[in-house]
Amino acid sequence: METLSQLTTDDYKIILFGIIAVLVYILLLRYKRNLWEKQRIERRDYYRNVYLKSDAWKRKRYVVLKRDNWKCVYCGNRATQVHHTRYAKYNIGKEPLK
Incomplete structure (x- = not known):
């Protein structure tokens, strides 16, 4: 196993890319969850305020x-x-x- 002093510039780039990929994935999951919640609220409001009064x-x-x-x-x-x-x-x- 290599120590930190033995890592090359390419190794640092790979590690940095991995960290960035994980952060982007987390942000996308958060965005998707917020989008699903917004759609759920819109459906609920339509059902309560429009459909049930139709x-x-x-x-x-x-x-x-x-x-x-x-x-x-x-x-x-x-x-x-x-x-x-x-x-x-x-x-x-x-x-x-x-």
């Missing part, structure tokens, strides 16, 4: 509540909300009625 959602909600006779399918009490599982981002507006 006529399409109101019609779908009415159809489901009417189908279930305005009763919760789990407890039998009067239903005031339409509960559903979470869907992938590409299913907003295409939720199944079942």
